[in-house]
Amino acid sequence: xxxxxxxxxxxxxxxxxxxxxxxxxxxxxxxxxxxxxxxxxxxxxxxxxxxxxxxxxxxxxxxxxxxxxxxxxxxxxxxxxxxxxxxxxxxxxxxxxxxxxxxxxxxxxxxxxxxxxxxxxxxxxxxxxxxxxxxxxxxxxxxxxxxxxxxxxxxxxxxxxxxxxxxxxxxxxxxxxxxxxxxxxxxxxxxxxxxxxxxxxxxxxxxxxxxxxxxxxxxxxxxxxxxxxxxxxxxxxxxxxxxxxxxxxxxxxxxxxxxxxxxxxxxxxxxxxxxxxxxxxxxxxxxxxxxxxxxxxxxxxxxxxxxxxxxxxxxxxxxxxxxxxxxxxxxxxxxxxxxxxxxxxxxxxxxxxxxxxxxxxxxxxxxxxxxxxxxxxxxxxxxxxxxxx
Amino acid sequence: xxxxxxxxxxxxxxxxxxxxxxxxxxxxxxxxxxxxxxxxxxxxxxxxxxxxxxxxxxxxxxxxxxxxxxxxxxxxxxxxxxxxxxxxxxxxxxxxxxxxxxxxxxxxxxxxxxxxxxxxxxxxxxxxxxxxxxxxxxxxxxxxxxxxxxxxxxxxxxxxxxxxxxxxxxxxxxxxxxxxxxxxxxxxxxxxxxxxxxxxxxxxxxxxxxxxxxxxxxxxxxxxxxxxxxxxxxxxxxxxxxxxxxxxxx
Numbered sequence: 001x002x003x004x005x006x007x008x009x010x011x012x013x014x015x016x017x018x019x020x021x022x023x024x025x026x027x028x029x030x031x032x033x034x035x036x037x038x039x040x041x042x043x044x045x046x047x048x049x050x051x052x053x054x055x056x057x058x059x060x061x062x063x064x065x066x067x068x069x070x071x072x073x074x075x076x077x078x079x080x081x082x083x084x085x086x087x088x089x090x091x092x093x094x095x096x097x098x099x100x101x102x103x104x105x106x107x108x109x110x111x112x113x114x115x116x117x118x119x120x121x122x123x124x125x126x127x128x129x130x131x132x133x134x135x136x137x138x139x140x141x142x143x144x145x146x147x148x149x150x151x152x153x154x155x156x157x158x159x160x161x162x163x164x165x166x167x168x169x170x171x172x173x174x175x176x177x178x179x180x181x182x183x184x185x186x187x188x189x190x191x192x193x194x195x196x197x198x199x200x201x202x203x204x205x206x207x208x209x210x211x212x213x214x215x216x217x218x219x220x221x222x223x224x225x226x227x228x229x230x231x232x233x234x235x236x237x238x239x240x241x242x243x244x245x246x247x248x249x250x251x252x253x254x255x256x257x258x259x260x261x262x263x264x265x266x267x268x269x270x271x272x273x274x275x276x277x278x279x280x281x282x283x284x285x286x287x288x289x290x291x292x293x294x295x296x297x298x299x300x301x302x303x304x305x306x307x308x309x310x311x312x313x314x315x316x317x318x319x320x321x322x323x324x325x326x327x328x329x330x331x332x333x334x335x336x337x338x339x340x341x342x343x344x345x346x347x348x349x350x351x352x353x354x355x356x357x358x359x360x361x362x363x364x365x366x367x368x369x370x371x372x373x374x375x376x377x378x379x380x381x382x383x384x385x386x387x388x389x
Numbered sequence: 390x391x392x393x394x395x396x397x398x399x400x401x402x403x404x405x406x407x408x409x410x411x412x413x414x415x416x417x418x419x420x421x422x423x424x425x426x427x428x429x430x431x432x433x434x435x436x437x438x439x440x441x442x443x444x445x446x447x448x449x450x451x452x453x454x455x456x457x458x459x460x461x462x463x464x465x466x467x468x469x470x471x472x473x474x475x476x477x478x479x480x481x482x483x484x485x486x487x488x489x490x491x492x493x494x495x496x497x498x499x500x501x502x503x504x505x506x507x508x509x510x511x512x513x514x515x516x517x518x519x520x521x522x523x524x525x526x527x528x529x530x531x532x533x534x535x536x537x538x539x540x541x542x543x544x545x546x547x548x549x550x551x552x553x554x555x556x557x558x559x560x561x562x563x564x565x566x567x568x569x570x571x572x573x574x575x576x577x578x579x580x581x582x583x584x585x586x587x588x589x590x591x592x593x594x595x596x597x598x599x600x601x602x603x604x605x606x607x608x609x610x611x612x613x614x615x616x617x618x619x620x621x622x623x624x625x626x627x628x629x630x631x632x633x634x635x636x637x638x639x
Contacts, residue, residue, distance in 0.1 A: 004525070005519045012507045012508075302491075303462065303497050305492020305520040306492075306520050307520070384459050387503070
């Protein structure tokens with residue numbers, strides 16, 4: 001019951017000193033707001049970064065030929081031969097080669113890729129229009145293009161590129177499809193949106209770099225990277241003397257990304273904490289003033305039977321109430337800031353409920369921590385001196 | 390209990406002290422350290438206050454009467470000497486125990502009323518009950534009873550700054566009484582009031598004392614006020630110089 005009376009009393013006292021309350025609130029609002037905002041933005045970024053794993057799945061690994069090996073190569077038939085062996089359910093070798101398209105001011109750097117049909121499945125590429133490259137397109141000069149490539153061709157005077165031809169290097173390809181936009185990063189090869197993709201066999205004939213040194217696989221079970229690596233290493237060592245491979249699994253990549261994100265969040269949290277400490281000192285200052293101003297009240301309450309603990313509780317509750325009020329506003333502010341951030345960067349907005357709980361927790365902790373000293377001062381006042389002041 | 394049955398000395402011609410002792414002070418000294426020197430404020434005070442007494446402690450400023458009152462009210466610890474309330478010896482080492490005794494056995498009325506400015510009259514009266522952990526409806530109910538007793542029920546929702554000095558002091562009296570204390574300590578209760586309003590407060594004390602047998606100690610420098618109490622104790626320079634019974638009857 002004393003708790004309820006204390007809360008009522010705290011609200012009364014805070015409302016009666018509006019100006020001071022608002023000033024103290026600003027510090028806490030900014031502190032909590034920045035913590036919540038930063039944690040939320042952190043989780044929005046993390047969510048965005050992990051998004052492609054969500055649509056591609058986490059059972060993917062990329063195998064690369066280690067550089068520095070001579071005389072040995074990944075033969076296409078060896079790579080394709082992996083399908084069905086062990087845990088490998090799908091294989092998608094690819095070949096990349098950059099090229100510049102256009103002339104004068106209208107130029108674009110395009111990513112030329114040679115792929116097999118399974119590349120589209122593994123990378124979850126959906127065709128916007130037309131068809132994709134199938135294994136029936138082997139050795140033929142058909143291609144599909146990414147959205148950025150399409151935009152460039154549109155601006156260069158080709159409204160509907162399907163069926164039209166594009167000259168890259170010394171070859172001419174016929175465009176048969178346009179791929180939908182995909183998010184970049186993660187396990188996906190870079191540059192799909194600004195690519196021109198042909199069949200891999202066409203690529204080995206016509207690209208500037210003709211060596212296949214990368215392929216993606218889908219694995220039936222989630223395996224640790226070293227285990228997967230050992231399997232592939234073993235396979236290629238037998239097929240091609242001395243070939244060494246490196247393997248990146250999605251899991252590994254996610255783990256390292258998460259670690260980075262944690263570091264990022266920690267950094268942001270630290271910045272927010274500094275803001276909070278500054279805010280907390282503001283609260284302490286306000287509480288000290290409040291104690292000084294209410295010495296008479298404290299003396300009176302002591303005379304009427306309040307224990308030191310009651311007085312201490314009264315002021316701590318007041319400071320916690322103050323911080324919680326600031327905390328609630330700060331939580332809204334932080335969420336608002338992260339909403340604006342998400343809107344501006346066109347990323348998916350999400351509210352991290354953990355951060356809201358954190359906001360309440362931190363506000364309470366700041367209130368207790370920075371309210372403790374003033375409350376103790378209040379509790380220790382000599383009742384008579386306090387009454388006479 | 391009625392006044393007529395009180396075996397106050399002078400009326401019965403019997404024992405020097407009333408039958409039931411409310412509080413007893415034995416050879417109390419109080420020294421303050423002021424810089425390097427020690428100031429002796431109370432120099433061996435012994436007194437008893439009986440249940441149902443209306444006692445005035447009179448003295449000039451600096452006589453030690455306020456210190457005595459603070460000591461009686463457990464706001465101050467004596468340097469030496471013993472203090473008993475209702476036979477219970479006071480020990481000063483536990484804040485919780487002291488606060489509880491203060492809360493349950495002492496009711497204060499101050500010269501400056503000391504009402505909490507943000508609270509209504511009703512809520513001000515209820516403050517001592519809050520520290521007993523009483524439930525709010527019960528507090529309000531009890532506070533109202535005591536507001537009625539001091540004829541302030543129509544001001545229950547008013548805040549102190551909406552009331553006159555006399556009205557505030559009445560509310561303060563209700564607050565002193567609400568916890569049903571053993572003793573009401575009034576420190577210059579009429580000091581901030583004009584003569585007429587001051588007299589109203591004294592009348593209220595006398596009425597409460599006579600009709601309900603409430604033990605009241607009035608600390609004052611005003612002989613006219615003191616004369617309205619049934620017993621006067623005069624303090625000069627830290628000692629009690631005279632104790633007398635008033636012939637003034639209500």
